[in-house]
Amino acid sequence: MNRKTIVFYGGGNMASAIISKMVTSDWSGEDIHVIDRNTEKLERFSKQFGVQVHDKPGSWMAQIDSVVLAVKPQQLPDAIASAKEWMDEALIISIAAGVRIEDLRAMLGQNRICRAMPNTPMKIGKGVCGLYATAEADEDHLFIVKVFAACGDLIWCDKEEMLEGVTAVSGSGPAYVFRFIEALENAGIRYGFNEVQARRLAIATVLGSAELARQSDEPPAELRAKVTSKGGTTYEALKVMQERGFMEMMQDAMDACRRRSAELGEAFHENLESKKD
Numbered sequence: 676m677n678r679k680t681i682v683f684y685g686g687g688n689m690a691s692a693i694i695s696k697m698v699t700s701d702w703s704g705e706d707i708h709v710i711d712r713n714t715e716k717l718e719r720f721s722k723q724f725g726v727q728v729h730d731k732p733g734s735w736m737a738q739i740d741s742v743v744l745a746v747k748p749q750q751l752p753d754a755i756a757s758a759k760e761w762m763d764e765a766l767i768i769s770i771a772a773g774v775r776i777e778d779l780r781a782m783l784g785q786n787r788i789c790r791a792m793p794n795t796p797m798k799i800g801k802g803v804c805g806l807y808a809t810a811e812a813d814e815d816h817l818f819i820v821k822v823f824a825a826c827g828d829l830i831w832c833d834k835e836e837m838l839e840g841v842t843a844v845s846g847s848g849p850a851y852v853f854r855f856i857e858a859l860e861n862a863g864i865r866y867g868f869n870e871v872q873a874r875r876l877a878i879a880t881v882l883g884s885a886e887l888a889r890q891s892d893e894p895p896a897e898l899r900a901k902v903t904s905k906g907g908t909t910y911e912a913l914k915v916m917q918e919r920g921f922m923e924m925m926q927d928a929m930d931a932c933r934r935r936s937a938e939l940g941e942a943f944h945e946n947l948e949s950k951k952d
């Protein structure tokens with residue numbers, strides 16, 4: 676693939692996570708641009724990653740190949756309006772949670788669009804990102820993979836709605852896992868370990884179990900059964916989890932997350948429609 680240029684509109688947490696891995700792969704900082712209104716953030720991007728920084732869009736974007744929309748959903752309309760004239764020919768990648776392609780298309784006036792739902796472990800190359808692109812972006816799949824490849828695993832969705840499921844499982848998922856780690860750590864402290872020791876026990880347990888699940892041919896349910904001796908300790912713990920409805924609670928939590936993602940998308944859509952009148 677020829678050298679291509681990419682702009683991140685919004686230099687926040689996610690842009691930083693993605694760019695930090697791009698520059699360790701076959702991307703050169705010279706081909707990556709970041710727009711943000713905060714001077715300090717721009718200085719950090721320039722120093723840490725050697726990328727090109729700008730406090731606003733402008734004619735310098737005329738030859739750009741792609742734009743990643745990496746602002747908060749509510750900031751998208753203003754951001755797009757300010758750069759629209761330079762994005763006609765570009766592939767647009769939006770990471771904004773919930774914002775639908777029909778609304779991106781309405782704001783952009785073009786349809787070469789990909790929606791992506793990344794997660795924060797991408798920062799260390801261990802993330803997972805759901806992707807869905809329009810038919811007009813069919814020839815851009817290789818480029819899209821090149822943007823995110825160093826960040827972790829990539830999963831293409833057959834339908835756009837599946838991205839709400841990605842948000843519920845893996846986009847917001849790191850927060851559930853951190854909560855679980857907090858629970859293990861708190862228990863460790865209650866059982867007499869200091870904070871450092873308790874955190875080590877908790878993190879090593881989650882990390883080791885995830886890595887075992889990844890490397891094993893057996894499904895997680897089999898691996899769980901192998902820890903659970905008949906009449907033993909694990910059985911007692913899992914029994915409490917079952918009595919308290921752990922699986923149902925997790926399902927309800929993810930349903931709520933998915934519903935919120937759809938609600939945010941719907942609210943964004945209604946807001947956009949109301950401005951047309």
Ligand SMILES: NC(=O)C1=CN([C@@H]2O[C@H](COP(=O)(O)OP(=O)(O)OC[C@H]3O[C@@H](n4cnc5c(N)ncnc54)[C@H](OP(=O)(O)O)[C@@H]3O)[C@@H](O)[C@H]2O)C=CC1
Nearest residue numbers: 685686687688689711712745746747748750770771772793
């Ligand atoms: N955090 C997560 O785990 C995930 C987030 N996402 C999505 O990623 C997107 C970005 O999130 P995140 O990185 O956390 O957001 P941040 O708020 O950290 O980053 C957005 C940046 O863009 C700047 N900005 C906004 N509008 C403009 C503008 N018009 N001109 C110049 N700069 C602007 C903001 O400045 P200022 O602060 O001054 O407003 C801020 O620095 C969101 O849409 C979110 O839904 C997706 C998956 C996971």
Ligand SMILES: O=C(O)[C@@H]1CCC=N1
Nearest residue numbers: 772794842846847848
């Ligand atoms: O909480 C949020 O809205 C964002 C989207 C996925 C993870 N964080």
